Amino acid sequence: MIDGSDVHVTIVVPTYERRDVLLRMMQALARIERPWDCELVVVVDGSQDGSAEAARALPMPFATRVFWQENAGAAAARNAGARAARGRYLLFLDDDMIAAPDLLVRHDDVLAAGADAVVGHIPVHPDSPHSLLTRGLERWTRLRHERLLRSTGSLTLGDLITGQLSVRRELFLAAGAFDEEFNRRGQFGAEDTDFLYRLLQYGADVRYAPDAVSAQLYVVQPEKYLRQWRQAGRSDAALIRKHPEIARDLLAGHYGEAARGKLLRFVGRLMPGPTLERAGRTVARRARSENAGWLTQMAFAGLRDLHYWRGHSEAAPPNQLVVLALHAVDSIDDVPVSRYAITVEQLDSHLTALTELGVRWATGQQLLRWLAGERIPGWWVLLTFDDAYHNQWLCAVPLLRAHHMTATFYVITADSTRTCCMSRA
Numbered sequence: 261m262i263d264g265s266d267v268h269v270t271i272v273v274p275t276y277e278r279r280d281v282l283l284r285m286m287q288a289l290a291r292i293e294r295p296w297d298c299e300l301v302v303v304v305d306g307s308q309d310g311s312a313e314a315a316r317a318l319p320m321p322f323a324t325r326v327f328w329q330e331n332a333g334a335a336a337a338r339n340a341g342a343r344a345a346r347g348r349y350l351l352f353l354d355d356d357m358i359a360a361p362d363l364l365v366r367h368d369d370v371l372a373a374g375a376d377a378v379v380g381h382i383p384v385h386p387d388s389p390h391s392l393l394t395r396g397l398e399r400w401t402r403l404r405h406e407r408l409l410r411s412t413g414s415l416t417l418g419d420l421i422t423g424q425l426s427v428r429r430e431l432f433l434a435a436g437a438f439d440e441e442f443n444r445r446g447q448f449g450a451e452d453t454d455f456l457y458r459l460l461q462y463g464a465d466v467r468y469a470p471d472a473v474s475a476q477l478y479v480v481q482p483e484k485y486l487r488q489w490r491q492a493g494r495s496d497a498a499l500i501r502k503h504p505e506i507a508r509d510l511l512a513g514h515y516g517e518a519a520r521g522k523l524l525r526f527v528g529r530l531m532p533g534p535t536l537e538r539a540g541r542t543v544a545r546r547a548r549s550e551n552a553g554w555l556t557q558m559a560f561a562g563l564r565d566l567h568y569w570r571g572h573s574e575a576a577p578p579n580q581l582v583v584l585a586l587h588a589v590d591s592i593d594d595v596p597v598s599r600y601a602i603t604v605e606q607l608d609s610h611l612t613a614l615t616e617l618g619v620r621w622a623t624g625q626q627l628l629r630w631l632a633g634e635r636i637p638g639w640w641v642l643l644t645f646d647d648a649y650h651n652q653w654l655c656a657v658p659l660l661r662a663h664h665m666t667a668t669f670y671v672i673t674a675d676s677t678r679t680c681c682m683s684r685a
Contacts (some may be wrong), residue, residue, distance in 0.1 A: 306331025333443025
């Protein structure tokens with residue numbers, strides 16, 4: 261990466277096996293307004309369909325570089341493009357985003373007004389195949405747009421998408437870029453929510469720009485769509501393990517703890533795989549029709565949710581015991597340790613999120629049996645508190661009782677070579 265470049269914005273486009281869609285997207289970019297220098301970086305993520313050669317051969321009115329890499333996922337492709345970028349700002353676009361001529365200008369307006377990152381409006385392109393899927397996507401984008409206009413641009417987890425995202429390059433690097441583990445094995449989803457959630461946690465000002473428009477040329481077929489939802493379930497399970505505090509909000513979009521969500525989770529976990537696949541193929545054939553009726557719509561929506569929860573349960577770690585070590589709750593006088601303290605509200609939020617995920621709370625004795633090779637199916641967490649500060653009794657123990665759970669406290673005795681271990685419900 262070259263610092264001090266006069267390039268104002270670098271457009272980063274990851275792509276995989278969609279040569280014709282990519283070329284149409286690049287042709288739209290060739291007509292984009294650019295009052296300042298910009299560049300395009302295309303990262304071909306292992307495609308074997310001639311995407312790299314065709315993109316290099318397409319004449320563009322501004323600097324364009326095309327890289328090919330072994331297939332590593334969308335997150336790795338975006339990171340590779342960002343590393344090669346010379347612009348002050350990065351604009352990430354998916355390869356099916358047909359940019360409006362003023363897209364760059366609209367992003368720059370909001371960034372110049374103080375935003376650190378900007379997401380825009382992504383309606384469905386009129387040339388997208390007409391089907392049940394595109395009708396549903398049109399409704400989602402319209403409702404998202406209307407809601408964000410009413411909320412003056414306040415984003416929720418469901419809005420944190422990278423199909424069209426601009427961000428200050430320095431902030432992108434400081435926030436740690438995209439987590440490539442989410443997509444490393446071809447998985448779909450979660451890397452965008454993870455990154456933008458980390459941006460918000462970093463203190464970034466992320467805004468919605470309703471006039472920044474790129475229309476999505478949506479060509480995903482129903483069979484692939486169902487596979488993506490199953491992968492999204494797996495990815496969300498990994499995302500929740502990384503950020504347990506967002507579990508409730510994230511799963512609320514999939515009915516979470518509502519009766520429908522519990523039923524879908526139960527059926528998705530127990531339905532034989534071949535049965536689920538056959539049902540998916542049958543309903544997907546109907547969903548491709550432009551005239552698919554409401555019965556097909558309901559059946560497809562149900563199968564979509566079943567695939568999500570099936571993926572979510574597949575990613576739930578079986579026979580796994582995790583030790584969650586905490587030092588202090590609320591404020592303490594021990595300055596070196598105070599930096600590791602969490603608030604009562606944070607502890608309550610974490611315990612609630614983990615409980616809603618179905619975590620079981622282990623004791624020290626269960627940990628010893630597990631280490632000895634005993635199988636304890638499910639996902640277990642051993643919660644420990646070091647040093648047994650007095651405010652753990654005042655702040656942590658009431659929460660443990662409220663959540664009906666057990667934790668282990670380590671008490672330093674007068675003999676510094678010995679430690680007392682005590683479990684407390």
